[in-house]
Amino acid sequence: xxxxxxxxxxxxxxxxxxxxxxxxxxxxxxxxxxxxxxxxxxxxxxxxxxxxxxxxxxxxxxxxxxxxxxxxxxxxxxxxxxxxxxxxxxxxxxxxxxxxxxxxxxxxxxxxxxxxxxxxxxxxxxxxxxxxxxxxxxxxxxxxxxxxxxxxxxxxxxxxxxxxxxxxxxxxxxxxxxxxxxxxxxxxxxxxxxxxxxxxxxxxxxxxxxxxxxxxxxxxxxxxxxxxxxxxxxxxxxxxxxxxxxxxxxxxxxxxxxxxxxxxxxxxxxxxxxxxxxxxxxxxxxxxxxxxxxxxxxxxxxxxxxxxxxxxxxxxxxxxxxxxxxxx
Numbered sequence: 417x418x419x420x421x422x423x424x425x426x427x428x429x430x431x432x433x434x435x436x437x438x439x440x441x442x443x444x445x446x447x448x449x450x451x452x453x454x455x456x457x458x459x460x461x462x463x464x465x466x467x468x469x470x471x472x473x474x475x476x477x478x479x480x481x482x483x484x485x486x487x488x489x490x491x492x493x494x495x496x497x498x499x500x501x502x503x504x505x506x507x508x509x510x511x512x513x514x515x516x517x518x519x520x521x522x523x524x525x526x527x528x529x530x531x532x533x534x535x536x537x538x539x540x541x542x543x544x545x546x547x548x549x550x551x552x553x554x555x556x557x558x559x560x561x562x563x564x565x566x567x568x569x570x571x572x573x574x575x576x577x578x579x580x581x582x583x584x585x586x587x588x589x590x591x592x593x594x595x596x597x598x599x600x601x602x603x604x605x606x607x608x609x610x611x612x613x614x615x616x617x618x619x620x621x622x623x624x625x626x627x628x629x630x631x632x633x634x635x636x637x638x639x640x641x642x643x644x645x646x647x648x649x650x651x652x653x654x655x656x657x658x659x660x661x662x663x664x665x666x667x668x669x670x671x672x673x674x675x676x677x678x679x680x681x682x683x684x685x686x687x688x689x690x691x692x693x694x695x696x697x698x699x700x701x702x703x704x705x706x707x708x709x710x711x712x713x714x715x716x717x718x719x720x721x722x723x724x725x726x727x728x729x730x731x732x733x734x735x736x737x738x739x740x741x742x743x744x
Contacts, residue, residue, distance in 0.1 A: 462612055463601045474571050474572050476506065476573070478592075479506070481549060483543055490646040495642055501539075506565060507544040512548055513548070515661060516662055524544075545561070552585045552588045562595075565610070567606070567610060575720065576589055595700055622720070632693075633719040634697045636717050636719045639717060640714055643688075706740075
């Protein structure tokens with residue numbers, strides 16, 4: 417290659433590199449991210465999230481629909497909130513097909529109002545993502561959303577479904593939250609939100625599925641002191657409880673005052689039995705946390721499994737994270 421042609425080739429390569437960097441910068445800007453540096457450049461490390469200064473815990477729970485977190489974590493949430501800790505529930509879909517007789521925007525608005533009432537009862541915060549019910553997918557965009565939410569909350573504890581579950585939204589919520597584990601500590605992933613210097617403890621809520629492996633009750637919490645709040649929350653989720661959700665019918669929705677009150681009491685009794693189930697099932701584990709004598713008196717409980725993708729807490733740290741356990 418003669419000198420003239422070689423010079424043109426070098427100039428062309430420089431132009432191509434410049435165009436590539438410019439295109440990457442424009443794409444990143446449109447996505448709300450920082451542009452990659454030019455080859456050989458040193459990027460400034462993004463800032464870490466500030467540490468909490470009030471001495472309170474920060475807990476965020478991801479449920480697939482506007483009711484999942486309330487049913488599974490409402491008791492523990494109320495216990496944390498009563499002690500001044502910060503709790504947030506996030507519904508990863510808007511629940512807009514979760515009813516037998518209505519759907520779309522009106523149902524999504526109704527279900528958002530229901531979980532807002534639950535948040536008032538429990539003393540927590542809540543957020544509903546604008547993703548259609550039944551359509552949540554494991555995408556990079558959704559992973560970034562989950563990472564940003566965990567970072568913005570500066571979470572000590574993250575709670576969600578297990579990844580083996582009957583509902584695709586439950587499974588995909590679990591996968592997205594699992595995939596956020598560790599990534600919340602990576603500075604250059606979603607650099608627009610300060611990263612966490614310490615990986616939170618990630619927990620799964622209880623379920624009854626057995627394959628590929630059953631739920632492990634690593635932490636079991638007695639919720640007797642807040643059971644009325646949890647039962648009130650169940651009643652507040654009227655589209656799902658009083659009216660039966662997507663599997664209900666006109667039969668489950670009496671319109672006369674007497675029939676409606678009878679339905680409210682029926683639902684409350686059903687949930688009373690449901691929320692008592694974990695205490696009866698995991699009495700042995702309750703004894704490990706409360707002692708045998710106190711454990712025998714606990715009527716209602718919630719159970720959690722530690723996810724290996726988060727921080728691995730010791731028993732002493734678990735007692736710090738769940739400050740309503742008695743001291744050993």
